[in-house]
Amino acid sequence: MIFQSIKMALKSVNANKSRAFLTMLGIIIGVMALVVLVSLVTSATNSVSERIQSMGTDMLTVSVLDEDNPLKLSDVDALAETGSVGLVAPVIQSSGSVKNGTETISVSVTGTNNSYFGVEGSELLYGRLLMTPDLDNNSSVTVLSYEAAEEIFGETGIAAAVGSTITMDSIKYLVVGVLAEDESMMSGMRQMYSVYIPVTVSQRLATGTSGISTFYVSAADPDSIDAAEAQVKTSLLTHFQGDEDAFYLQNMDTLSEAMNDVSNTFALLLGGIAAISLLVGGIGIMNVMLVSVTERTREIGIRKAIGAKRRSILSQFLIEALALCLIGCLVGIALSGAILAIINTFTADLTFTFSGSVVAIAVIFSTFIGIVFGLYPAWKAARLHPIEALRYE
Amino acid sequence: MIELSGIYKYYPVGDGYVRGLHNVSLSVADSEFVGIVGPSGSGKSTLMNIIGCLDVADVGEYALNNYPIERYSETDLAMIRNRMIGFVFQSFNLIGRMSIEENIELPLIYQGIGARERRARVEKALAEVGLTDRRHHTPAKVSGGQQQRAAIARAIATEPALILADEPTGNLDSATGREIMDLFRRLSDGGKTIVLITHDAGVAARTDRTIHILDGMVAQSGEGGAA
Numbered sequence: 001m002i003f004q005s006i007k008m009a010l011k012s013v014n015a016n017k018s019r020a021f022l023t024m025l026g027i028i029i030g031v032m033a034l035v036v037l038v039s040l041v042t043s044a045t046n047s048v049s050e051r052i053q054s055m056g057t058d059m060l061t062v063s064v065l066d067e068d069n070p071l072k073l074s075d076v077d078a079l080a081e082t083g084s085v086g087l088v089a090p091v092i093q094s095s096g097s098v099k100n101g102t103e104t105i106s107v108s109v110t111g112t113n114n115s116y117f118g119v120e121g122s123e124l125l126y127g128r129l130l131m132t133p134d135l136d137n138n139s140s141v142t143v144l145s146y147e148a149a150e151e152i153f154g155e156t157g158i159a160a161a162v163g164s165t166i167t168m169d170s171i172k173y174l175v176v177g178v179l180a181e182d183e184s185m186m187s188g189m190r191q192m193y194s195v196y197i198p199v200t201v202s203q204r205l206a207t208g209t210s211g212i213s214t215f216y217v218s219a220a221d222p223d224s225i226d227a228a229e230a231q232v233k234t235s236l237l238t239h240f241q242g243d244e245d246a247f248y249l250q251n252m253d254t255l256s257e258a259m260n261d262v263s264n265t266f267a268l269l270l271g272g273i274a275a276i277s278l279l280v281g282g283i284g285i286m287n288v289m290l291v292s293v294t295e296r297t298r299e300i301g302i303r304k305a306i307g308a309k310r311r312s313i314l315s316q317f318l319i320e321a322l323a324l325c326l327i328g329c330l331v332g333i334a335l336s337g338a339i340l341a342i343i344n345t346f347t348a349d350l351t352f353t354f355s356g357s358v359v360a361i362a363v364i365f366s367t368f369i370g371i372v373f374g375l376y377p378a379w380k381a382a383r384l385h386p387i388e389a390l391r392y393e
Numbered sequence: 394m395i396e397l398s399g400i401y402k403y404y405p406v407g408d409g410y411v412r413g414l415h416n417v418s419l420s421v422a423d424s425e426f427v428g429i430v431g432p433s434g435s436g437k438s439t440l441m442n443i444i445g446c447l448d449v450a451d452v453g454e455y456a457l458n459n460y461p462i463e464r465y466s467e468t469d470l471a472m473i474r475n476r477m478i479g480f481v482f483q484s485f486n487l488i489g490r491m492s493i494e495e496n497i498e499l500p501l502i503y504q505g506i507g508a509r510e511r512r513a514r515v516e517k518a519l520a521e522v523g524l525t526d527r528r529h530h531t532p533a534k535v536s537g538g539q540q541q542r543a544a545i546a547r548a549i550a551t552e553p554a555l556i557l558a559d560e561p562t563g564n565l566d567s568a569t570g571r572e573i574m575d576l577f578r579r580l581s582d583g584g585k586t587i588v589l590i591t592h593d594a595g596v597a598a599r600t601d602r603t604i605h606i607l608d609g610m611v612a613q614s615g616e617g618g619a620a
Contacts, residue, residue: 004502015490302486305447306500306547307475309468386447390486 024328026281031332034274070211111202127177289377301389321374400453428600479548
């Protein structure tokens with residue numbers, strides 16, 4: 001019987017092709033909006049997440065908040081390469097100005113050690129990185145970021161920068177290395193011109209406390225970041241006598257999760273807007289189904305006279321509404337695929353893929369709309385009195 | 394086959410009621426071909442609706458094949474219409490976007506009969522009314538007489554206990570009307586019980602027995618002319 005109802009429903013959809021198409025258009029557009037928008041957001045998020053992953057989520061940022069009880073460099077060094085902890089890089093951030101002839105260039109100065117470059121995944125282009133003797137001897141040496149070297153020495157002078165001297169805040173530094181250009185998206189977030197000096201030099205220059213208030217920690221292997229976090233936390237709690245508020249541990253994973261949360265919210269919002277257009281499409285379907293019930297009153301009367309039960313009439317019209325919704329949904333999904341393919345030909349570095357879950361949601365939501373908006377017209381048809389329906393002209 | 398006793402049916406109109414049927418009692422035996430005759434407004438259609446289980450009486454008892462109709466729910470009545478009654482209407486009442494074959498098949502679908510059995514029954518009904526070569530046409534593509542024959546085929550396809558025809562020749566010219574009456578006669582001779590409602594005395598004369606209805610009451614019952 002259900003199979004027969006489906007056959008009858010498809011037949012009557014087929015009998016009124018242009019009306020059926022116009023009715024479906026609302027659903028088609030709604031499904032397209034839903035699938036395309038959510039797929040765009042999800043693909044973009046995945047791509048961003050991948051880049052965050054590539055930057056290394058196996059990294060912790062530790063900030064010491066208790067200024068009265070600072071960590072010494074030796075405390076920080078003691079954490080390195082024990083248990084799950086890999087590299088540990090103390091960080092003292094300051095700003096400086098580099099004299100370049102008559103020009104002054106503002107730079108971001110990071111006092112750190114050799115491990116910093118490992119934690120950050122920076123690559124060396126020329127010269128060498130900071131080394132332990134530089135720290136031990138408080139050597140006035142510096143490693144420049146590619147952008148800083150380019151700004152100070154000009155694009156053609158980068159290769160010759162190693163061995164030159166720069167004057168930063170009246171102190172001369174020997175340039176020992178230049179880093180490769182950083183293409184990760186985080187470089188855009190950082191200050192452009194970064195220079196790196198031994199942390200011991202930073203400590204000596206710093207006024208006030210000479211403690212370490214920030215350091216980066218990497219895990220011994222990518223899977224042990226949680227273990228490393230626990231280990232660092234235990235050590236710090238010992239140091240700060242159990243005061244949990246004395247320091248703050250930030251996991252890159254947490255950042256990545258926060259990022260995902262934001263994009264999920266965004267996808268939900270866009271999906272919600274698209275769902276509204278689907279809802280409007282559903283109202284269109286209800287409208288047409290109501291017209292169709294009125295038009296076919298006599299047919300309903302005939303069907304009832306020859307023995308159709310209420311249930312048969314109800315399921316016939318309900319399935320008809322459902323068929324309109326689902327055919328519209330399938331067309332919408334197919335068109336979404338085409339639109340995403342077209343978008344992909346224009347975007348070289350980002351691939352937008354069909355999100356399987358959003359397709360599932362579109363199908364489920366269309367079904368829901370077909371049932372909800374098909375029910376009232378179908379119920380109206382089913383409760384027609386056969387005699388009155390037969391008399392209807 | 395049909396036992397009506399003390400049937401009353403009134404319709405509310407404004408503040409009052411209009412009489413449809415008033416104390417109607419009649420019976421139709423198995424294989425009988427009965428004409429119910431009366432002018433328009435006499436209550437013929439009300440009677441046909443009640444006999445056809447499309448409506449129920451306010452008061453009175455109706456038994457079809459010994460089933461007491463007034464006791465059934467709407468769903469049960471739909472089932473009784475489907476299995477026990479074949480309808481033939483004045484205006485044919487075929488579904489326009491379906492082929493003749495599909496129209497005939499429809500009540501069989503509602504009966505839940507399998508596809509193979511349906512095909513066989515449709516085939517038989519088409520042959521009986523002589524429409525086998527028009528089976529794929531839609532009703533609009535064939536003549537009025539052929540449409541009525543299709544409607545009769547639909548009515549007999551379910552092998553009902555009763556064929557109920559409401560002015561079956563009313564929309565047809567007299568020659569075609571005669572053909573349709575010949576068909577009913579053949580069905581009657583084959584053992585079908587037929588109740589035919591008409592205002593046309595000429596048509597009524599071709600039944601076995603006529604029942605005259607006037608102002609919602611049975612006026613007179615007598616022999617038809619064609620027995």
